[in-house]
Amino acid sequence: MTTDSMPKLWKLARLDYDPVRQRPVLLYPEGAVLLNDTGAAILELCNGNRTVGEIATILGERYHADVSADVAEYLQLMADRELVHAG
Amino acid sequence: MLADRPTTLLAELTHRCPLHCPYCSNPLDLLRAEAELTTADWKRVFSEARALGVLQLGLSGGEPLLRKDLEELAEHARGAGLYSTLVTSGLGLTRARAERLKEAGLEHIQISLQDSDPVVAERIAGVKSVKHKQAAAALVTELGFAFTVNVVLHRANLDRIESIIDLAAELGADRIELANTQYYGWGLQNRAALQPTREQVERSREIAERAVQRYRGRMQITYVLPDYYEPYPKACYGGWGKLYLVIAPNGAVLPCHGATQITTLTFDNVRDHSLEWIWRESSAFQAFRGDSWMKDPCKSCPRKAVDFGGCRCQAFALSGDATNADPVCTLTPLRRIIDEALLEPGLAEPEYRYRNVAGERAGAGA
Numbered sequence: 298m299t300t301d302s303m304p305k306l307w308k309l310a311r312l313d314y315d316p317v318r319q320r321p322v323l324l325y326p327e328g329a330v331l332l333n334d335t336g337a338a339i340l341e342l343c344n345g346n347r348t349v350g351e352i353a354t355i356l357g358e359r360y361h362a363d364v365s366a367d368v369a370e371y372l373q374l375m376a377d378r379e380l381v382h383a384g
Numbered sequence: 385m386l387a388d389r390p391t392t393l394l395a396e397l398t399h400r401c402p403l404h405c406p407y408c409s410n411p412l413d414l415l416r417a418e419a420e421l422t423t424a425d426w427k428r429v430f431s432e433a434r435a436l437g438v439l440q441l442g443l444s445g446g447e448p449l450l451r452k453d454l455e456e457l458a459e460h461a462r463g464a465g466l467y468s469t470l471v472t473s474g475l476g477l478t479r480a481r482a483e484r485l486k487e488a489g490l491e492h493i494q495i496s497l498q499d500s501d502p503v504v505a506e507r508i509a510g511v512k513s514v515k516h517k518q519a520a521a522a523l524v525t526e527l528g529f530a531f532t533v534n535v536v537l538h539r540a541n542l543d544r545i546e547s548i549i550d551l552a553a554e555l556g557a558d559r560i561e562l563a564n565t566q567y568y569g570w571g572l573q574n575r576a577a578l579q580p581t582r583e584q585v586e587r588s589r590e591i592a593e594r595a596v597q598r599y600r601g602r603m604q605i606t607y608v609l610p611d612y613y614e615p616y617p618k619a620c621y622g623g624w625g626k627l628y629l630v631i632a633p634n635g636a637v638l639p640c641h642g643a644t645q646i647t648t649l650t651f652d653n654v655r656d657h658s659l660e661w662i663w664r665e666s667s668a669f670q671a672f673r674g675d676s677w678m679k680d681p682c683k684s685c686p687r688k689a690v691d692f693g694g695c696r697c698q699a700f701a702l703s704g705d706a707t708n709a710d711p712v713c714t715l716t717p718l719r720r721i722i723d724e725a726l727l728e729p730g731l732a733e734p735e736y737r738y739r740n741v742a743g744e745r746a747g748a749g750a
Contacts, residue, residue, distance in 0.1 A: 308558075309492075309530040309558055313465075313467075315437075315439065316465075317389065317434070317435065317436075317437045318389065318437065322439060324439060324440075324467040325467075325530075326469060326491075326492040326530045326532055326558070326559060327440065327469065327492075327532070327559075327561075328440070329391055329439040329440055329467070379600075379601075379604060382601065
């Protein structure tokens with residue numbers, strides 16, 4: 298995963314919201330990951346047409362902070378688990 | 385100890401099955417159709433499960449397609465917000481049913497394969513099944529379900545692990561789960577016929593590891609090691625009564641699909657209690673939740689936070705006491721039970737005791 302990668306959610310994974318735990322959740326075959334709001338915000342932007350750098354810029358403006366290192370680290374983690382593809 | 389919220393429910397809709405695999409994870413004492421929960425029972429239970437925190441639902445069996453209300457149950461599960469997986473042999477998955485399941489919102493289908501060699505596959509299944517499975521796989525990919533192939537590995541198919549993986553890819557699988565046989569119930573009855581050699585295990589592990597890399601990005605490969613060859617036991621679903629529950633066809637709620645063989649436990653039923661009460665309060669779920677039930681070597685072992693003492697069902701089946709350490713663990717003297725089992729000569733020409741309802745004819749060649 299580099300700043301130029303265009304990450305995309307694994308085609309079998311979908312974002313949902315769990316009203317019981319009041320948390321966003323990523324659901325996929327035989328698995329579920331409870332997300333925090335930041336994680337969900339990053340994954341929502343992973344449509345395969347935005348670079349990691351662009352995602353970091355969008356979220357940086359939203360949170361008024363430089364989040365580029367956090368975004369790259371999180372996406373690498375999700376890519377290692379094959380839940381996101383680098384594209 | 386307070387209960388966490390469960391994430392996963394395995395609903396064994398029926399024990400009826402056209403296959404007779406000798407390693408079946410169902411209990412030896414199979415339930416008949418008249419003992420099964422009604423459609424209304426299952427729908428209520430799925431709603432209760434979601435409210436309790438369950439996210440993943442396995443629609444399993446036996447063969448769940450033998451339930452004529454499967455589509456209705458899948459639709460209800462989706463409406464309740466569950467991610468559902470159909471765990472099937474593939475037999476009975478007609479185009480009409482597959483299309484109705486798609487409309488109902490079912491997301492994921494798992495089809496079992498017995499082997500890449502069709503003759504051996506049908507010898508294991510005890511029934512003509514290979515062509516049905518191929519047709520079912522084609523429907524699953526055509527209709528756009530998420531598709532997993534699952535394979536139980538043992539002495540008679542382990543040497544073909546590479547061609548089994550390749551076959552799953554040819555069938556269009558998104559994932560393959562390769563799990564070595566676990567010796568409970570039917571599997572324990574057939575251990576001498578199923579148990580692989582150490583050489584087979586080592587070789588297959590290397591092949592699986594290479595295949596994981598080869599198929600990366602195309603097909604996910606999950607390879608579950610045979611615990612008899614490991615130094616420490618497997619951690620079952622994060623520990624007893626932590627994340628996982630199973631409902632048997634008659635409504636009995638189990639902490640694990642193998643739990644009925646622990647004859648010292650009694651299981652509460654969704655016909656008598658809410659699922660939430662059973663999860664939090666029933667004696668079977670309380671029995672091994674947390675670590676207060678442990679004795680040494682588990683009690684004072686730092687690994688108790690890693691593997692929770694291993695499998696309670698295996699501890700009971702092999703040592704007669706479910707509070708013992710799992711005999712797989714090399715830190716318990718009970719390990720000799722496993723080591724002795726590994727020294728047992730395997731059968732050159734395996735004869736299986738086929739899975740069958742008590743009193744019915746053996747399935748081979750049926």
